[in-house]
């Protein structure tokens with residue numbers, strides 16, 4: 088398939104003084120794809136996104152966006168991007184629609200164009216009723232939707248979303264996911280960061296797992312799970328402060344056992360069979376639960392740490 | 397002139413996907429000033445109080461209250477009624493305060509609290525567009541605030557000659573000679589603590605000791621050079637000259653030259669500081 092590459096990075100590095108926030112990462116994103124960066128706090132997701140957004144200078148390595156170098160073509164690149172930063176950057180004192188209009192003007196759109204687009208996009212973001220209200224009293228989810236609507240005012244080809252749903256309740260997250268799906272269907276390339284595995288599984292065709300500024304794995308969510316985890320996981324909780332001792336008692340059951348402070352994870356193709364094995368050894372957990380493997384398990388396996396603490 | 401090489405790039409309309417035509421400088425700066433105009437309209441009432449009412453108090457207290465006492469005892473300063481001596485100076489001085497307010501907290505807000513400058517930089521705008529747009533908007537406010545104050549002051553008989561109309565551009569230049577360096581100062585600050593020092597330890601003494609309310613030869617000799625190196629004295633002196641019709645061309649040129657130098661040198665430093673702060 089001769090897919091057009093919109094974004095490519097080779098050895099991309101970002102340093103702040105002595106601190107290396109992004110440590111030589113490689114990735115490429117095709118047109119129409121939705122691509123994710125999954126990683127814990129401080130992994131370097133936002134630093135990467137800001138370089139991709141052509142606002143943060145690259146320390147080392149090569150970065151091309153729409154085939155152009157952000158160091159020399161920043162404004163040209165940014166004209167074609169929509170950016171949803173980690174922190175909403177709205178004027179809280181202006182109204183919802185004023186925030187839209189003002190932002191559209193930064194892209195050189197006419198007054199008539201920004202007004203027309205604002206009506207469409209506020210409907211898209213389910214904010215039409217609040218168009219004339221000040222931003223400040225809006226809920227977090229509404230502000231997030233406004234930030235996304237605003238990023239779309241210039242009809243971007245590529246949308247960068249830095250933790251689009253952090254801090255939102257489940258209902259608001261699902262509404263946002265639905266909106267992002269629609270954009271994807273319209274051919275917008277989505278690049279997002281998240282530390283929610285379910286979000287990554289829902290939204291990303293392909294993702295990279297980042298840790299300490301490095302990419303530790305790459306692939307589709309299903310491929311990553313297949314590659315780095317088992318089909319099912321048995322979660323066991325015991326009435327004990329230290330779960331490690333139970334870890335040794337059940338050694339040999341399943342393919343792999345992870346000991347967490349509050350539970351044991353037994354990785355197995357068949358979780359029920361593993362649970363039966365535990366029972367056969369006469370061990371009585373407080374609770375036992377069989378579930379499918381997720382990206383969380385992939386992350387745990389790759390880094391030895393949980394994603395969201 | 398050969399001009400720029402012909403571009404072979406094919407642009408699509410701004411609303412379509414594909415390479416887009418670059419924005420003209422007018423569009424970029426107009427977008428920033430357009431935003432700030434909305435902000436100013438929203439805060440109009442608070443602005444009137446902070447920028448207009450307080451110079452009016454000075455006019456009433458100093459120009460009329462203290463002035464009638466001085467004129468009664470001495471027949472005015474060098475034959476000039478004290479009101480007409482002090483009003484051109486207040487015209488210059490109020491621009492310093494406006495600059496102090498406009499180039500501190502709002503700038504810090506856009507850099508750090510609301511991060512609205514970051515949101516602008518995520519678009520085709522550049523740091524210079526932000527700087528030109530924001531400082532241009534402050535210049536617009538300086539024009540409006542000064543014109544309104546001058547109109548009211550003229551109703552009180554604060555100006556001796558029609559030459560006082562030149563006080564307006566001089567006041568704007570004085571205001572910019574404060575705005576640009578303070579803007580740069582703000583760009584280097586981590587938080588708002590430094591502003592208190594700026595207001596208390598710089599603006600207040602400048603207001604009192606820059607020849608505003610009395611000529612600086614009344615100050616101890618060691619203090620006078622301090623007035624020479626700050627913008628306010630130059631603004632006050634040139635404003636007073638044109639208003640009283642006592643223009644001394646070489647001196648006027650010197651005063652205006654110093655003010656202009658403040659603006660230009662500070663601009664370079666300010667742009668550098670803002671870039672360092674925002675682009676990282």
Ligand SMILES: Nc1ncnc2c1ncn2[C@@H]1O[C@H](COP(=O)(O)OP(=O)(O)OP(=O)(O)O)[C@@H](O)[C@H]1O
Nearest residue numbers: 103108126127128129130131132133134135173676
């Ligand atoms: N402007 C900056 N100056 C100095 N250090 C920075 C700056 N921005 C980020 N860092 C550091 O770079 C590292 C990576 O930060 P980054 O914000 O990219 O992580 P992240 O993956 O987005 O984390 P989070 O999930 O918390 O948003 C952190 O150690 C952070 O402190």
Ligand SMILES: [Mg+2]
Nearest residue numbers: 132133134173
């Ligand atoms: Mg982040």
